[in-house]
Amino acid sequence: MGSIGVGLWLAMRMLLGGQASPEGTQEGPPFPAMDQTMSRLAGLEGLDAVQFAAQEVKLDLREETAVLVREAEASYDNASINSDTLSLWFAEDLAVASGRSRLIADRQEVTTDSTVVYDMELMRGSAASARSAFADRGTDWFSQGHVTVREDGSTFVEVGSFTSCDIEDDLHYWFRIGTAKVWGNLLMAWPVALYVHGVPVLWLPFFAQDTRDDRRSGFLPPRFGINDIVSTSGNQRRSVTDVGYYVAINDYADAQATLDWYSGEFTRINSSFRYDVVKNHLQGAVSVNQSYGEQKTLQIQARHNQSLSPQTTLRANANIISNTKVYERQSFNPTLQTQRVSSDLGFQHRFPFASMNISASRRQDLGAQAGQVNLTLPNLGMTFTPLTLLRAPSNRSRFYNNIVVSGSFQGQRLTQSREEGNDNLSDRASASTGIRLGSFGVSARTSYNRRLVTFFEPDPDGPLDKEDSSVDYGGSLDYQVDLIGSTTLRPTISWDAEMFKNDDTEGEYVNVPARMRFGAQLATDLYGFFPGVGPFARIRHKVSPRFGFDYSPAVEIPDSLLAIPGFPGGSSGVQNRLSLTINQTFEAKLREDIELDGEAEALLQGRMPGLDSLAIADSTAMLDNPWIRAQRRGPRPPPGAALDSAAAGVDSAAVDSMGAGADPGAGPVVDPVAAEADSALATADSLAAAGDTVIADSTGLPGDPLAGPGSLSGRYGGLQGPPRRAQERRNVVLLGINSSALQFDFSRENQPALITDNWSHRINSDLLRGLSFNMSFDLFEGSGEERTLSPFLSAVTGSFTFSSATGLGGIMGLGSGGGAGAQGSRQRLNNLGSSRYRLQSFNENPDPFDPGLRNGGPWTLSLTYSLQKTRGTDTADSRGRQSINAVLSMQPSPSWGLTWGTSYNLTDSEFGEHRLSLDRDLHRWVASFLFARAPNGNFIFQMSVRLADAPDLKFDYDQRTSEDLLER
Known part of the structure; x- marks a missing residue:
């Protein structure tokens, strides 16, 4: 059932250069193994072996043709073709398949109901109305068109289309192309039209795309909205963001540089560098952003995590803003204007005898507390591992066995600086130790405190600063008596003493009389x-x-000591508390008969x-x-x-x-x-x-x-x-x-x-x-x-989360059980899906505004209430300051998702911020709408329609209104 002829090689490149889905490749049954004669013939120089099979084979040796009818299949090397009818023209080096045909080459599959012609001498083939399926970044794509494969490896597609919609009877969308060429890793198509339910909605003169799936260097697709092309108002300001270049340095590091332009406001230059070396437990990123305009601001962010050894870890998180006021005016995200800019540095090591933690932190407030910076440097803490002396088993221990000794130490320096206010410097150090023998315990402690205040507006006749320090020390004894059940009695004896020094003591420490305390706890x-x-x-x-x-x-306490300003003596009388x-x-x-749902x-x-x-x-x-x-x-x-x-x-x-x-x-x-x-x-x-x-x-x-x-x-x-x-x-x-x-x-x-x-x-x-x-x-x-x-x-402060799946009914398993929240394809506009090019957002923490309520059921409500009042006359403070924050997440229909969050000042009867997000699932597409108003009055409206299978393909509308722009 075999023949010797010219080799059949059918190589068809996929429309977009993607790889065929291995799951979709189904090769026919294997051909019988060649006998000794066929093996010798196949090994002759100048001859290629073609194996074929069919229900009916018509072989014409004079014309050098073979016609295979019904369930025809031919195989050559790693290529095969299945068809209703297959004709092999060995003299002309042609293979013609008609009817329903399937080509498999290099695990790539093309199907068609028309005709496939392949010129084996020129290595060129064509398929009319060919269909193929391939996978690209986890998405199955389906293509159709007239395919021509040339000897140089290029592939032409004429009058073709492709889509990721898997509903064959009613395609929701597809792309139609006039001509496309695939050469190596480059796809070029012209012209390209997008059809939605048969209606053309977008036309492009040409389209170019690199079809490689791996990380690679290249230009980033810029981001701009429709309103940046077509003006909708006289005072509208256009913007173009992410104009830049991405560099894939190696498998462990990459970088990018971009430019953001906002007409009439500012221009920002962004640069980022990221690294991740898993085998060395090393991961981090660095980002530098500089904005230019009427006022400048610089933001530096850095993150580094490293495990130096199983006992040693190093972490660093830095976030520094040079001008917080300019940063707030340029921000449209409500959460960014009330955040605390934090930086942390920490080193941890576990010794056999203790655990050591060395850290530093910097806190910079925005919003109402802008201009205040708290710097803690250094912060040292050490906790010693409890040591058991005279260890003995419990059944043989005596009263002097199993003495547990423990201790700890901590020290830090805190610097508080304000743009308009006094600066404070505090040094603190403390140490404690304890010995416990059964129910009897002895402890000792000491601490050192120093405070330096630098006046913002000092008295002309007074000092520029004020300093005081103190040393506290003491000890205690306690014994726990176990009474009936859970009742315990613990008598204690403690002793406290202190030394104090300030400017009025002429730099000398003054002893504060020690106090004895006798107590008990029941x-x-x-x-x-x-x-x-x-x-x-x-x-x-x-x-x-x-x-x-x-x-x-x-x-x-002598009166001379009590006369010292700031003397910590306090009450010297008897205390009976x-x-x-x-x-x-x-x-x-x-x-027992109550069934709980999963959440309860x-x-x-x-x-x-x-x-x-x-x-x-x-x-x-x-x-x-x-x-x-x-x-x-x-x-x-x-x-x-x-x-x-x-x-x-x-x-x-x-x-x-x-x-x-x-x-x-x-x-x-x-x-x-x-x-x-x-x-x-x-x-x-x-x-x-x-x-x-x-x-x-x-x-x-x-x-x-x-x-x-x-x-x-x-x-x-x-x-x-x-x-x-x-x-x-x-x-x-x-x-x-x-x-x-x-x-x-x-x-x-x-x-x-x-x-x-x-x-x-x-x-x-x-x-x-x-x-x-x-x-x-x-x-x-x-x-x-x-x-x-x-x-x-x-x-009064209160907060709770309530949903259709919780509460009294839900906790008993009697609620509706909820439902799945918004699907993963519904993402925030600030993170519009992953791109194969660009670095993701530097801040990998979730949006503080989004409490992750989308999975709570058809609806979820989170409320926070706050009331602050001051006793006094009929003033604003005595009447109280009330505010309420609310976040509502709901799924009105299987295709719609809604999240609304707001903060409302009940006292002033005004809203602080708003944020409304709407997501619409359009099968393979996602439409998102965002309305946000920041506390400073900045307003933003964003609309985005994007293809979930290709996040870089989207249509954006972005309108930003600045409070400063309105005042101008």
């Missing part, structure tokens, strides 16, 4: 269990009071893992267990001993207190023995039915603070009891209220004992995702002996 948890309602099986109310007592005898902190949490356990499940599981704390009740049920009593009589484990991960857990209701006096050891809740859970659960159910309050829940047996208060393993060295039951986390925080401490001083005569001036509260709930509500009260009116208790709401 912490416990109170629980109330109540029957469930609705989807809740049970509800628990947890109250966590914290009491702190502090007594300090009076000290005598009591602090009270109360935190409350209302938790509910979902019924992730929200509940997102908290720190722990066992079901609602399944444990009275502490007496555990303490009556003789096995636990025997363990309690055993020796204590060393601080920091390995914890029993199966027993230790964290209560989801444990939240850090906002104020002083809060005990950090009020959180972990443990299921001590799963075998005891059933009896404890029965006790809890009986108490819940009566609504009783249980004191000292068994879930909190606090141990050594270093091992984690409330951890059974921390206290008893890891109990080897029955296996624990892994339980799914199905607890919901209905309401959490965390309050700052209230402090009372009973040594004050003729004055209220309450000395707390401001009382703060924080509220959170799982029913509203991201809820954070804070409020503060100014408790007293007046000062001194004449002040009276009169609570006054001074500040």
Whole structure:
């Protein structure tokens, strides 16, 4: 079934020079292997072997022709052709295929329903109405046209078209070309017309494109909008951006230089350099932008991250603006005008005995705080690895074993400079160390503070600056006593002393009398269990009071010291203070038959893992267990001993207190023995039915603070009891209220004992995702002996995110479940897709304005409210300053996406900024609209229609209105 003839080589170049999709290449069944005779004939010089097969073969040796009919296939080397009818004219070196034909050469495929003619001597072939499919940058393209392949390797296409739309019956768009030539890596076409639903919308006289997919040097496509060509108003200013050149230095680095021109305003020169060496853990970029106009400004940005070793890392982020006011006027992005320009430099190294961190930072404010720069240089911190002395196993340790020694050091210099204001220089250094032996701890600390103030407008008769410094030192002793359940008592003794120096002490340090303090802290948890309602099986109310007592005898301070301005002696009388902190949490356990959706499940599981704390009740049920009593009589484990991960857990209701006096050891809740859970659960159910309050829940047996208060393993060295039951986390925080401490001083005569001036509260709930509500009260009116208790709401801040998939219904799994957010093709106008040429935006951080709400469902709303009030007469400050920020993201239809954000000043009844973004999915195209108004009055309107499969092909409209231009 073979023949010897002139070799058949059908080489067809793709229309755009792209590579054929390997998935789309389907070669026919392999031909049978040649026998010995055929192999010898194929090896003769001057002869080429062609293998062919068909249902019917007509071979004419006199005419040197072969006609293959029905399922005809011929193969030569790495090229093959399949057709309904295939004629081979060996004398003329021609191959003619008719009917439905498919050519495969070099894994490239061309199909046609017409005729394919190939001249094997001239190495030229043509295909009428040929169709091909190829992949370019992850996109499948489909082309059709009259293809001619020449001997020199060039390919001509006449009356052709191509598209990435895969709907054959109703193509949404296509490009039609008169003639195209592919030569090497260059494609040239003329003329080119864009058709949308059969309607021509764009015509170009010619088109040129480099078809290589790799990074390469070349000119960047400039960006300009339709309104930059056709003027729409008399005061319109045109702009052309990204006029420049891109250089691909090597596989690890590239650079570019561009020019932005804004008529009548300014011209900006941009340059960027980027590098990324993965094997050396080296990555970074440098950008320099200089604008020229009536006023100039220079911006320098740099980023560098490097892992010098597994223990050493280096990071650097620099952002410097020479003239912030000019930068604000030239900016149209609302977020850029209120940002803080930050620069950071950090070096971290882990020694076997300590971790060292050396850093520096620079903060430059924009907006209302423009002109203020904070520079921290240097900032040194070192934390020593805790050292355990006389280490011994917990079951054989004595009272002198497992002594833990720890320490830390930190120092920094902070420089605050203002364009119109006093400059401040602060030097700070502190060191601390501690020794802990079981429940007994000893600590010592010292700190140094120096402040230098340089006056902006000094007194003509006074000094130009003012300097003061102080040295503080002291120590403390504490011992923790574990009472019943989670109740702990920690008595403390501390000693504080200080030395002070300023200009009035003639440069000499003055000793401040030392003060002794005696105190104690008492912490416990109170629980109330109540029957469930609705989807809740049970509800628990947890109250966590914290009491702190502090007594300090009076000290005598000479009047000569008190007369020194700025002397830090403070009150020298007796101090007898009591602090009270109360935190409350209302938790509910979902019924077993309640199904949670994916988002609610992730929200509940997102908290720190722990066992079901609602399944444990009275502490007496555990303490009556003789096995636990025997363990309690055993020796204590060393601080920091390995914890029993199966027993230790964290209560989801444990939240850090906002104020002083809060005990950090009020959180972990443990299921001590799963075998005891059933009896404890029965006790809890009986108490819940009566609504009783249980004191000292068994879930909190606090141990050594270093091992984690409330951890059974921390206290008893890891109990080897029955296996624990892994339980799914199905607890919901209905309401959490965390309050700052209230402090009372009973040594004050003729004055209220309450000395707390401001009382703060924080509220959170799982029913509203991201809820954070804070409020503060100014408790007293007046000062001194004449002040009276009169609570006054001074500040309220709140924020939460609400969507169709969250809230009360969503957290129960009863919501709509949401839907997919806007697709990835809907991108911001400031980042219009990736280009194979240009560097991406220097700032790789997400847009601060965009909270990433597009995946929250059909709609997502984020609200932030702020209220600030000052007690006093009827003034603007006493009436309060109120503002609200809102970001709404919604998907009105499967093809539309909308994001609207604004800030509104409720006090002045005016908007601060607006930003409205609309995205329309047009199958393979994306239309985007952006309206933005910055706080300084700059307005921008952008419209872009771009091909998602080729982001460089787009149609932009960009209108910018500057507040300065309107004033002119």
